[in-house]
Amino acid sequence: MAQAVTAGGELSLREQALTGDEAAFEALIGPLVELALRLAHSMLGDRWEAEDATQEAITRAWRKLGQLRQGMPVRPWFLAIVINQCRNTRRTRWFKTARIAEVFQRPRGDHPDIERVDLARALARLPSQDRQALFLHFYLDLPVDEVAISLGISPSAAKGRIYRACHRLRPDLLEEDK
C-alpha cells in the first residue's frame, strides 16, 4: 500500500507536471489516490464525502504543485492536502449537522466480538488528531517523519501523538507489546 515517491526522485515528473503534463501528474499522484481516499474516509466516515474531498485535494495538488520543493516527499505533502480538505469539509455546517445526527443514530452493542467493538469505539472516541496519527502510522504504514509532514507537526510531536493514542486505547496491550 505504501509507496515512496519523492520530488527529488521524480524530479522530471514534477517538472513535467508543472508544465501542465497530465500524464506526469497522474504518475506522481495516481498511486496515492487510494491512500488519500482511505484517509479521507477515516476522517469523514462517509464514502461520498471522502470521494469529494479526495477529488478536491487532487485539484488543489495540481494547483499547488509549484510548492512541492525538490527533495520533499510527495506522499505526505499530498496527504497533508487531503487532511486539510477533510478538515474544511468537517467545518461546514451541513457536515456537522448530518454527521452528528448519524453518530447518535448508530446502533450500539450489537457486534458479536465485544472486544473489537470496544476498540472501535475507543478509536472513535479518540481526539481526531490522535486518530489521524494512528491511521497514518498503523493503517497507511507511513513512517513517523511522513506522519509529521502530513499533519504539519514535528516528528517528535507525531511520535507523541501515536504513543498517547495507543496508551489511551489499550494501556494494558501497550505494556504487552514492550
Next chain:
Amino acid sequence: MRRDVIEAFDKSQAELGDLNGVRERMLRGGYAGRTIRLDKALHLAAGIAAILIAALVIGTFAYIRAVARPNPAGGFHVPATTPLILLHDPATVGQIDGIAWDGRSTRRVGDGGVDGGTSNPAGTLYATGTDIRDRTGKVVGPLANTPPKTARVAWADDEIHYCQVVPAMYGGRGPRNAILQLVAPGGNASNIASIGTYGPTQNTPVPTVAACSVENDRAVVSEATVSPGFSVRDWVVQLSTGRILWTHTIKLPGSPAGVGIVATHDGQFVAQSIFSPTSANATIYGPDGLAIAHVAGWVDAFSWDGSLAVTSPSATSPVSLVRWQDGTVVWTGQAGLPFRTARSEPGGTRIAIGLIANMSADPTVAPTINLYVVSADGRLVWSKNNVNLA
C-alpha cells in the same frame, strides 16, 4: 496492538468496498475541478482577486517607494514608481538606462541588458536573459521554466506579473501542446490554459502573447501556422479560469508576406493585420471577438487606452498615429523611417514610437532608432535620435 488497531480500521474502511477504477475517476474529476470549481466561485473569486490585486499593487508600490534610493551613477533622481522608457546605454549595451515620459534621462537603471532588457510597462522591472531585475539592479527572481526556445516575456499591466508560452513537456522532437503561463517574478508559474502548438524546432513558430492583463483578467495569444495552408488563430483567455473567452481562425488564400497580431494592454481590442505584396489592411476586434473596425494599413501598436493605433499604411509610406474609430490621423512620422517598436504610457495618453533610422547590414546589430513621444492630440512632446530601446 498494531494488528488490533489495523483490524479496527479495516472494519470501518469496509464501507469503501471495491476501489477498482476509483483512481482514474478521481483523477478525471480532479482535472475537471480545475475549471469547474473556479466557474462556480467566479463572482466570489473575482471580488477576492480584485481586493488581493489591489492590496498587492499598493503593497508593492509602498515597498518600492520605501526602498527607493538615489541613483549612484548620476542622472536625475527617479522615484521608484515613476514610469520610465528603458533603453540600452549607447556606450555599454549591457547597461540599461531610462528616460522619463517628460524626456528627462537617467544615466543608469541597471545591468544585464545584453540578452534582454524587455521591461514592464512602467519600466520598474526588466528581464535579462536569465532573470528579472528591478531598478536598483536587484535580481527579483529567475525567469521561470525557460524552455529550449527562450520564452518571450510578455509583461502584464499590473507591473508585476508576466505571461509566457512554454511547451507542455520538455524533450522530444515532435510538436507539443503549448501552455500559457502567468508568472510572478520570484514566484511560481501558474498554468493558465493549453493554447496552440509548440513547434518542434527553433525555426517553427510558437504561439505568442499579444497582451497579458491581470487588471482585466485576460490574455491575448496568437499563432500562425503555415501547414496545411496559411492560417492565423487568436485566443482571448480569462487568466483566472483558463477559459477561452473567444477565439477565431482565419485561413488565408495564398501566402501573405506577413501577418501580425497586436492588442491593447488590457486585451480589449485586438488588431489582426495582413500584409501582402500590394497592400496592408487590418481588422480590429472588440472585447467579445466581433470585428468592429477595418483599418487601411498595418496596425503596429495601440495607445494605453486603446483609442489610438500606430499604423503603417504600406512599406514605403510614413508611419501614422490614427484615431482608429473615426480614421483621423493625428500624427505622421518622417517619410522613409519604418516602424520598429512602440511603448504606451501606462495610465497616460502619450505613446513613444520608435522608427528605424538606420538598419545595419549586420543582422546581429540592432538598428538605430529615433524615438518620438507623441501626445493623444498628435503633438510631438519630445524626440531623441539614435537610441537602442530595450
